Amino acid sequence: MSDFADEASRVEEQQREDALALLRNRPRPIANLSSQCMDCEGPIERARLAAVPHCQRCIDCQRIHEGRRV
Numbered sequence: 001m002s003d004f005a006d007e008a009s010r011v012e013e014q015q016r017e018d019a020l021a022l023l024r025n026r027p028r029p030i031a032n033l034s035s036q037c038m039d040c041e042g043p044i045e046r047a048r049l050a051a052v053p054h055c056q057r058c059i060d061c062q063r064i065h066e067g068r069r070v
């Protein structure tokens with residue numbers, strides 16, 4: 001019985017390593033790049049991206065940017 005368990009865990013481990021290798025080789029989704037603030041390089045909130053899909057700044061930097069412009 002323990003032989004089966006050892007074999008199962010060995011196969012399981014191999015499959016997990018294969019899956020991890022695939023994930024590591026996969027390029028990052030482009031969505032991650034566009035959700036980065038161009039000023040502070042911090043993440044832009046999902047809610048903001050949903051409202052303004054092409055925004056390039058997080059809400060804080062956008063406020064500063066607009067404040068300077070006015």
Ligand SMILES: [Zn+2]
Nearest residue numbers: 037040058061
């Ligand atoms: Zn920012």
